[in-house]
Amino acid sequence: MNNLLEMRGIRKRFGSVTALSNVDLSVRPGEIHAVVGENGAGKSTLMKVLSGVYPHGSYEGTITYDGQERHFRDINDSEALGIIIIHQELALIPLMSIAENIFLANAPRRFGVIDRGAVYARTRELLRKVGLSELPDTLVTDLGVGKQQMVEIAKALAKEVRLLILDEPTASLNERDSQALLDLLKEFRSQGIASILISHKLNEIKQVADRITVLRDGRTIETMDCHDGRVEEDDIIRKMVDRDLDSRYPTHVPQIGETIFRVEDWSVEHPLHPGRKMVRNVNFHVRRGEIVGIAGLMGAGRTEFAMSIFGRSYGRNITGRAYLDGREVDLSTVGRAIDVGLAYVTEDRKHLGLLLGEDIRKNVSLANLEGISSAKVIDDLRELQVAEGYRGQMRIRCSNVYQESGKLSGGNQQKVVLSKWLFSDPEVLILDEPTRGIDVGAKYEIYQIIQALADSGKGVVVISSEMPELLGICDRICVMNEGSFVGEFPIAEASQERIMRSIMNKGERVQ
Template identity: 65%
Template sequence: MHTLLEMRSITKTFPGVKALDTVNLKVAEGEIHALVGENGAGKSTLMKVLSGVYPHGSYEGEIFYDGAEARFGGIADSEAKGVIIIHQELALVPLLSIAENLFLGNECAKGGVMNWPETFRRTEGLLKKVGLSESPATLVDKLGVGKQQLVEIAKALAKDVRLLILDEPTAALSESDSQALLDLMLELKAQGVTSIIISHKLNEVRRVADSITVLRDGSAVSTMSAATGEITEDRIVRDMVGRDMSARYPERDRKAGDMLMEVDGWNVFHAEHADRQVIHDIAFNVRAGEVVGIAGLMGAGRTELAMSLFGKSYGQNISGQVKLHGKPVDTSSVTKAIKAGLAYVTEDRKELGLILDETILRNTTLANLADVSSGGIINEAEETKVSERYRKAMNIRTPSVFQRVVNLSGGNQQKVVLSKWLFAGPEVLILDEPTRGIDVGAKYEIYGIINDLSAQGKGVVMISSEMPELLGMCDRIYVMNEGRFVGELTAAEASQERIMSLIVTE
């Protein structure tokens, strides 16, 4: 089989961190090659080296592409050779049309004049290839994330892609959108397009990949081939984390204590459409030391419920009662909710959970500045001490608390968000998709933190789209559908089948 890409002894160093250490990677023409590894293992860095985001000269080692050495000075150089990278954060311009996005920087023009009929004709053909029926004139911000991802792939096809690199392409997609994207990858493979996919979702990787390379701590530790039947989930996990993880969920002494939080008659109307009710008469409770799950499909209203409880951060015309330790509490603003003893770890850590350009230190103390200040002046020595304490306790992998959060891997960013809220000293912690977009090793550490909180007598409410996670971690699970709770199951009663049957039969 013809080798399309070979990366030899790639080493990339950032201040204080060796991100890649003599990594070798071989990709055969026409295959789908998966890159897996924990957050911070070097997967995205390796692909940025390949695509010229980190130009030749900024790393050590050699890249051979289609039999010749490639020295890409930037993205334009790699794209000219048909190497196209689609980053996890999509690079589309929301207020431009699909057609304008597809040919941005690659316009159908002559003498500086756009040929719109040609642009629209070519756009229609490309959209058809990726399974989209939208008009080329549709604005990108009118599309869901799944369709935007397909537009990115159409954009790659417009540039005559030979090697398509997809960085976590299904991280923000629903189950059906993810399946459609994976089907498209297999279709492109049939058309001769070679792909490299970075993903944490091992079931998806096993479904489409011909070969899998595992990175750990900046080194390539193994490459497996589907043809030999050696790809198993246990083997991938073992190579990723460097140990056998037969138990994905740490053991916990499950002992529910006194009633901690009670929510009753909770109703919420849509943030923009006052006549549309999104949460209907919800009642639930959490005991001290208990981990309570909320299961449901995308759009069931789980995040809307969590945000409306936490300082009315979402919705309008909110009614109902929240009690802590049997007494009604005011959670009508974020400040009041924190004071009452609630904390909310958002599913969108980059947009809503962190100030990315700030340091770990600043982010850690953000929700409880009163404890590191006196007379309105922050005590910087105390702030450093606190953030250093959480860096060690949470095993945040970074040389210093003065590192900017934007430079951390997803798992380490999530630990900073958790540190912020733990420092605020909550009674009840609401976790919204706490392990989204992070790898199995970091997930295990987050589960350990959740177990520690329950051992301290805290109440944890856990929203997750991963049913095995809810089944592995929770004492009780409430099942939610279309803004209502449609069932409650104990850990002993709960199974994926029972949860799904509650959703589809109600």
């Protein structure tokens, strides 16, 4: 079978840094081809070369598509041939309708005027193809993340896609929406549409991929055929990280002490809908040296609970009491929450966790400016020393601490966020989806950091949608559903089945 796409000897440099070094990739018609690798391995850079984001002349090597060598000047050139890329950060305009987003640049026209009837008819047809029943004039802001992802795919179909590139498409989706997207890719395969799937979720890749190409440090390591029955997740991981991971989760013997933080009868209303309770009469505690997981389905109220504790950064009409080391504390503002010893690592590191345009040095010191100041004047040398210290301690891969944070890989961005909050020296650290969009090697390092924090006597709370992760690193798991805690398990008695049963039955508690 002739290849639809062949990339040969692709080399891309940014100044003195080599991001891609002689990378090869081929895709067959109607194939789902997965590209995997650690954060910083070069996956997204390779896709930007392919799609014309990095134009011909800015890289070395050749791109052959549909039997001809191609020189893409920009993304419009690649889209004209049916190569469509969907980035991890969706490119939709929230306050425009589905139809307007899909046909923003290529609306059907009649006598030079946009044919709204044709736009709406074509939108309805495309929405049916991706399994959505929404009306074309529905605002994108009124859709969940899963449906927004489907709108992006509908937009690709409107451009007569032949090769669809998806960069971490399920990173922010729940299990149901993820499965719907994977099923859609398989449907596209049956129609002859090829896909390149970039993902850290190896279980999903194994479910749909025909072949898998592994990148490491900007090089092609191997392309594996998933139909020969010999591709195992451990083998993929070994090729990605160039070492054996004896376990996905580091071994840990907890040293658990007295209760460090607790809340009583904590309730929170929706910020825009008075009377609608998002958190209902929650009682919760974490002990020194303990890692407590919070499990639950999307919309269970986990993030709302965490943010409301952290200086009431979510919600209104918040009631309840909070105690640190047995003393009632005031959590009414973010500043006061930080002062009493709380830190919150948001699930949205790009928009809420980092100043992407600032360098690593400034981001690390951001939550504790007093720690680098003298007489309210920032000490530049002290700021540099602190940043360099965390760069080494957290193993942040960067050229130097003056590197712009937005240009780091996802795993290294997360390490910068963690460094910021560790420098504030919290007593209780709340981590919301701490490994979302991060490769297995970086995940392992994050787990080691979490365990080290617990071993130093901190209380650690981990919110995660990945149950194996909670089971792998936590000492106790609390289960949340519809704004309430409905189950609690010491780790020795926890399992995915018991957690799901607790969610569905709303009430299995093991002491």
